[in-house]
Amino acid sequence: MGKVQDGSGGRSVQPSIRRIEIDDLRACLVAGAWDFAQAPVIGLAIGGVFSLIGIAITLALAVWGVPWLIYPFAIGFPLIGPFAAVGLYEVSRRLEAGREVTWSTVFAVIWAQRRREVSWMAFVMLFVFWMWMYQVRLLVALILGRMSFATLERFADLVLTTSQGWLFLAVGHVVGAFLSLFLFSITVIAIPLLLDRDVDFITAMITSVRTVLASPVVMVAWGVFVTLAVVVACLPLFVGLMVVLPVLGHATWHLYRRAISY
Template identity: 55%
Template sequence: MSDVPGESEAGPIRRDPIVRTIALSDIFEALALGLRDFQAAPLYGLFFGAIYALGGIGIVTAAFAFGIGWLPYPVAAGFALIGPFVAVGLYEVSRRREAGTPLSFASVLGVVYDQHRRELGWMAFVTLFVFLVWMYQVRMLLALFLGFKSFASLQEFLDVVLTTPEGLMFLAVGHVVGAVLSVVLFSLTVVAFPLLLDRDLDFITAMITSVRTVTTNPVPMLTWAAVVVALLALSILPGFLGLLLTLPVLGHTTWHLYRRLVAPPIA
């Protein structure tokens, strides 16, 4: 037996993060703290919000440029899936404010850049993979219900899916599949990104811990998921520009939720 506390003959004993139970009130308290972080450091929030918004605008613009008029709708619907990855810089801002560490763009962006050498890069791959699965299943459902018909514009696409039986079936099935993918990704990532930023863990442990927070707190976490979906949907409507304000608040709030959901490591 090893005489060193926390070690065995095989090496250090692995301790999985401890998941706490929270109440609905914790969601709204975390939202208030997230809003306070944004108000205290608005330039950082606007910077990362602009990156997210410009990414959406760029994808939609490219879709129209290449004559893929139907693409903006599924892109807007699935764009929220990659939000947790874009918000990594916001988690770092909240972490530094919490610790009383000075803020600077160089330090925050430096930490974000360093993540490509850590497990957080694998989490980004998981997020992007689910987004690609979403886009692939949209194309597959289009072929299944509407054939291989091409749409010259978004308006033509909406006219077909909103006024024909086949289009309505496409919408119904597509939204069910999208909801399932969203719940799966939400469960895998809701605290995984801030956890990997905060601790030296592997991304599998981070995803398992994230799922445990959802299964331990189903009502509060599904409420949080509904809040995220509603706010992002409203933000995307005005040409993605609402994300300039929504993403920072949601990002900072996610950090404070992580702090309430996952207990500090045992020394």
């Protein structure tokens, strides 16, 4: 595995991976809620931006005459959540170090990521999200191709009351679960690591996967919890993301700090 340099340009070190337990997840959630309470305006702003993006895309799908894509979009939308959390990681990092948290310092760090390895991770996440949406359309063509569903209500009735619809749901969710597990494994530790240390994105992804493999049951449980929490937050017109996204983002930073040491 590649080596990691600290943010100050110090000597290269190999990160060591600590096994994560369920109690660690509880502690991370508590710490995440505390961080959100210390800088709520920044958290609400970042969560609000993604709420607005979700609403805008949902309205666009309805206007374009493909409202049935709203459901897979809402399911897949959390796939790009880790990139949204970069600013939240920076807030937690500053609070942890006892440094001042301001709009200018946090958003300066977010803006700086365009020239760092995090931008490559954003490409990876968007590519997986595109794969998810593409396979949904492929499954629709293969399984539901001869059926008519011009509205979201008709699509819901079709997939819930017909054998073809049940097959579509079963295959779609299995494929979606695989993609989600893959993306979770390569990003859960990678993005906070890229923010915190001078490391290439390949090494960061490998470190993230190694962390998941070190505590597979607990880490997958965390991934499932995060996915369900974000999906539920998306249901009331994505408004719930304003709170859920920042709390989970801060919590993920603390998970990274517990899992990785130098």
